[in-house]
Amino acid sequence: MSKLKIAIQKSGRLYEESLQLLKDCGIFVNNGKDQLKVSVDNFPMEIMYLRNSDIPQYLEDGVVDVAIVGENLLIEKGKNIKTIQKLGFSKCRVSLAVPKEVETDELSYFQGKKIATSYPNTLKNFLENQGIVSDIHVISGSVEIAPNIGLADGICDIVSSGSTLFKNGLRETVTLLKSESVLAQTPRLSSEKEAVLEKLVFRIKAVLKAKNSKYILMNVPNEKIQKVSEVLPVLKSPTVIPLAEEGWSSIHSVIDEERFWEVIDELKENGAQDILIIPIDKMVI
Ligand SMILES: Nc1ncnc2c1ncn2[C@@H]1O[C@H](COP(=O)(O)OP(=O)(O)OP(=O)(O)O)[C@@H](O)[C@H]1O
Ligand SMILES: O=P(O)(O)OC[C@H]1O[C@H](OP(=O)(O)OP(=O)(O)O)[C@H](O)[C@@H]1O
Numbered sequence: 001m002s003k004l005k006i007a008i009q010k011s012g013r014l015y016e017e018s019l020q021l022l023k024d025c026g027i028f029v030n031n032g033k034d035q036l037k038v039s040v041d042n043f044p045m046e047i048m049y050l051r052n053s054d055i056p057q058y059l060e061d062g063v064v065d066v067a068i069v070g071e072n073l074l075i076e077k078g079k080n081i082k083t084i085q086k087l088g089f090s091k092c093r094v095s096l097a098v099p100k101e102v103e104t105d106e107l108s109y110f111q112g113k114k115i116a117t118s119y120p121n122t123l124k125n126f127l128e129n130q131g132i133v134s135d136i137h138v139i140s141g142s143v144e145i146a147p148n149i150g151l152a153d154g155i156c157d158i159v160s161s162g163s164t165l166f167k168n169g170l171r172e173t174v175t176l177l178k179s180e181s182v183l184a185q186t187p188r189l190s191s192e193k194e195a196v197l198e199k200l201v202f203r204i205k206a207v208l209k210a211k212n213s214k215y216i217l218m219n220v221p222n223e224k225i226q227k228v229s230e231v232l233p234v235l236k237s238p239t240v241i242p243l244a245e246e247g248w249s250s251i252h253s254v255i256d257e258e259r260f261w262e263v264i265d266e267l268k269e270n271g272a273q274d275i276l277i278i279p280i281d282k283m284v285i
């Protein structure tokens with residue numbers, strides 16, 4: 001069977017969670033120190049450790065078949081690359097920021113100004129669409145220092161917690177785009193590799209779905225089963241199991257993690273007791 005070549009970041013923000021995701025998918029990687037190309041024993045896959053910033057080009061050229069990469073980078077490089085699946089980690093945004101003393105949050109502040117960035121294409125396209133003409137100064141890192149050393153009037157860079165901006169006396173004003181890690185695919189893939197990719201995506205979806213869901217169990221008086229079931233957002237219908245104590249049942253179901261806090265009070269009001277929430281390892285629907 002053809003091996004699917006997957007690129008993941010060699011080191012940096014995406015590395016740990018990319019490997020963890022593969023592990024959760026049952027794909028175990030034995031890294032030798034400084035080994036940049038690694039085979040996997042239990043899945044037809046070969047892993048290449050690359051720089052995040054080089055990955056879009058490798059995908060476009062077909063040197064790798066798929067990759068885990070920051071969505072913002074695919075946008076910046078503007079390549080013909082298909083995003084197959086959002087992966088939910090390394091969430092960030094690309095934003096404009098100004099020295100905190102600047103009084104306005106308006107984009108018009110940047111008219112005729114100098115902006116330092118590592119994302120020149122993203123910025124150029126955004127400013128063009130908004131009818132703003134600025135002087136874009138490209139630097140490859142430590143962008144937040146630029147206004148402090150008189151290099152620029154503002155910056156355009158990645159923001160997550162906002163702490164780097166804060167520590168450097170800057171304030172986020174306009175968000176250009178939101179990003180997270182994604183699984184992306186080269187434009188051409190053989191049907192054999194497509195089949196391997198399908199298996200991988202199936203596993204990833206099961207892992208992601210499970211991460212966002214919880215198994216919920218509670219005890220309910222029999223006459224309240226109907227009411228409680230109506231409150232529960234369920235997959236099909238809840239599992240109802242009689243308890244040893246007459247007149248009581250245990251209700252089991254699966255609930256979105258985010259919805260849990262919304263419905264918990266309603267469940268209690270409708271007679272649910274002894275509510276347990278349990279993590280789910282994998283979920284195949
Ligand atoms: N502070 C952050 N919080 C969350 N996600 C981030 C943050 N900074 C970057 N990212 C995301 O993680 C990706 C990788 O960032 P990282 O800084 O590790 O690598 P890089 O500097 O882009 O690349 P390289 O591997 O080429 O050195 C980015 O493309 C972005 O999508
Ligand atoms: O809003 P925050 O949570 O502070 O994160 C934002 C910072 O994180 C990224 O840098 P990184 O730490 O990846 O360093 P790098 O420039 O060397 O890639 C980004 O370039 C910002 O500087």
Ligand SMILES: [Mg+2]
Nearest residue numbers: 012013141158
């Ligand atoms: Mg970085």
